[in-house]
Amino acid sequence: MSYLSAIVLAAGVLSLAYxxxxxxxxxxxxxxxxxxxEADPAADEGVRHLAPGAGLFGDRR
Amino acid sequence: MTRExxxxxxxxxxxxxxxxxxxxxxxxxxxxxxxTVLDGWDVIAIVGAVALIPGALPFFETALxxxxxxxxxxxxxxxxxxxxxxxxxxxxxxxxxxxxxVLLGRGDVAATLPAWTPSETRLFWWYAGFDILETIxxxxxxxxxxxxxxxxxxxxAVPTWVWTSVAGGMVLLLCYLSLxxxxxxxxxxxxxxxxxxxxxxxxxxxxxxxxxxxTALVLLPLLPPAWLGIRLLASGGLSALAGGxxxx
Numbered sequence: 001m002s003y004l005s006a007i008v009l010a011a012g013v014l015s016l017a018y019x020x021x022x023x024x025x026x027x028x029x030x031x032x033x034x035x036x037x038e039a040d041p042a043a044d045e046g047v048r049h050l051a052p053g054a055g056l057f058g059d060r061r
Numbered sequence: 062m063t064r065e066x067x068x069x070x071x072x073x074x075x076x077x078x079x080x081x082x083x084x085x086x087x088x089x090x091x092x093x094x095x096x097t098v099l100d101g102w103d104v105i106a107i108v109g110a111v112a113l114i115p116g117a118l119p120f121f122e123t124a125l126x127x128x129x130x131x132x133x134x135x136x137x138x139x140x141x142x143x144x145x146x147x148x149x150x151x152x153x154x155x156x157x158x159x160x161x162x163v164l165l166g167r168g169d170v171a172a173t174l175p176a177w178t179p180s181e182t183r184l185f186w187w188y189a190g191f192d193i194l195e196t197i198x199x200x201x202x203x204x205x206x207x208x209x210x211x212x213x214x215x216x217x218a219v220p221t222w223v224w225t226s227v228a229g230g231m232v233l234l235l236c237y238l239s240l241x242x243x244x245x246x247x248x249x250x251x252x253x254x255x256x257x258x259x260x261x262x263x264x265x266x267x268x269x270x271x272x273x274x275x276t277a278l279v280l281l282p283l284l285p286p287a288w289l290g291i292r293l294l295a296s297g298g299l300s301a302l303a304g305g306x307x308x309x
Contacts, residue, residue, distance in 0.1 A: 002287040004112040004155070008105055009279045011156040012094035015163035015273055018247040020090070021082050021264045022255045023164075042174070046183070 085271040093281045101162050106156045114151040118144045153185040161249035179251050187249040240272045241265045
């Protein structure tokens with residue numbers, strides 16, 4: 001159980017660090033790619049709050 | 062972020078912008094990592110069974126080697142390699158799903174669970190490459206220290222605390238170097254930018270120790286249960302399994 005928790009927590013830290021250090025450092029051109037779809041409020045919510053588990057920029061699948 | 066957006070950003074180049082990276086908020090990252098565990102307990106419950114495989118492999122290996130009557134060195138190495146690959150695959154399966162859950166959302170993971178997808182395959186090869194790099198790095202980092210201490214030992218007695226301090230320092234240094242490369246894992250899992258170890262090294266510049274601190278802090282609460290588990294394993298009925306004395 002500790003092993004599972006360790007994998008999940010360490011992977012979580014790496015994911016969040018990746019989001020902070022790589023994905024959030026967009027150039028203006030890149031940011032324009034991530035403009036939320038107005039027809040999809042859930043996606044907009046994801047962009048504003050960056051809620052983990054809810055999709056970083058909203059799940060538009 | 063959708064996979065399509067990631068593909069567009071990836072096409073613009075895997076290297077992050079050249080400006081200095083923002084400092085990683087250590088405590089916020091740790092708190093958020095724990096919060097994702099609460100949010101995604103159902104995902105953990107599904108992929109968790111696979112995570113138990115690496116923990117059981119040492120017992121399986123011991124039991125298997127006992128059953129084989131004096132296996133050759135080649136066979137022993139082949140068994141170890143095969144079991145290491147199974148452990149690597151299991152870890153890649155769990156970690157890949159978790160990276161995708163945190164970065165792409167529940168929908169991305171739910172769409173593929175419990176199947177093995179190209180994301181897991183990619184992470185498996187990244188883990189394998191990382192293991193090779195880590196092994197080489199461990200030799201390169203530790204060799205000068207060990208040689209220096211051995212030379213010193215031949216001249217005069219080196220106190221135990223010096224050996225312990227050097228070993229602790231080397232472990233810390235290796236953790237630091239390893240974590241600087243580890244951002245390639247979430248990148249590989251979601252197919253995002255900065256997938257190479259080199260790009261991960263660049264992206265974590267100036268944040269290496271913060272990343273180490275966040276990883277250490279997030280794992281800190283696991284120490285008591287892990288210690289208890291080891292004590293149980295060493296003293297209880299499970300010690301029979303540890304020795305490979307499986308029934309039958």
